[in-house]
Amino acid sequence: MPNKIDCAGCRNPIVAKKHLQCCRCQQPYDLQCANIKLNQFNSMAEDQRAKWKCVVCISKQPKTDNTDTPARVGVEGVNRNRGSAAVSLQDLLEDDRAQSVTMPAKDLQLLIMEVRQFKEEVRAICLQMELLNGTLAALALRNDESDKKIEKLEVHVDLLEDCHADSMNILSRHFFKSTQHVSSIRAPS
Numbered sequence: 001m002p003n004k005i006d007c008a009g010c011r012n013p014i015v016a017k018k019h020l021q022c023c024r025c026q027q028p029y030d031l032q033c034a035n036i037k038l039n040q041f042n043s044m045a046e047d048q049r050a051k052w053k054c055v056v057c058i059s060k061q062p063k064t065d066n067t068d069t070p071a072r073v074g075v076e077g078v079n080r081n082r083g084s085a086a087v088s089l090q091d092l093l094e095d096d097r098a099q100s101v102t103m104p105a106k107d108l109q110l111l112i113m114e115v116r117q118f119k120e121e122v123r124a125i126c127l128q129m130e131l132l133n134g135t136l137a138a139l140a141l142r143n144d145e146s147d148k149k150i151e152k153l154e155v156h157v158d159l160l161e162d163c164h165a166d167s168m169n170i171l172s173r174h175f176f177k178s179t180q181h182v183s184s185i186r187a188p189s
């Protein structure tokens, strides 16, 4: 008679050797109920198989139980979407939380307030910079306009100077003529 064993999960007979036996309760599980793919099972070392624990025993295990870590590692490597990996992550998160609690809450609040203040100051400086940039651009524009106006004024001044010189010439010529005229009138008498 062949060695006939039934799966502790589904109660179906287990074929050949494709099953795992829990190292805690000694119950046999077929690969489906052990949640292990065939290639995973094939790549498991003999000692990994020996350290395998069923879901029932894992769920009975207290969260903080670190006494037999090798077994947990063995389960983790195979049974990824079951509890073990998630539990160790949870433990890590809890450790983190515990560490942050050990930092004085007052100091933390002060730090947060300071950071917030600093952020606001930086924002205000950025705003001022933008305003300054705008003012600078406007000033540059006005400077250009002023330069153009000055150029125009210079041209006007040149023109005026020319006009003035012409007028003076004309005036002096007229004056010279009138004095001649006056002396010619006076001469006969």
Ligand SMILES: [Zn+2]
Pocket (backbone or CB within 6 Å): 007, 008, 009, 010, 011, 012, 029, 030, 032, 033, 034
């Ligand atoms: Zn089964």
Ligand SMILES: [Zn+2]
Pocket (backbone or CB within 6 Å): 022, 023, 024, 025, 026, 027, 053, 054, 055, 056, 057
């Ligand atoms: Zn078990």
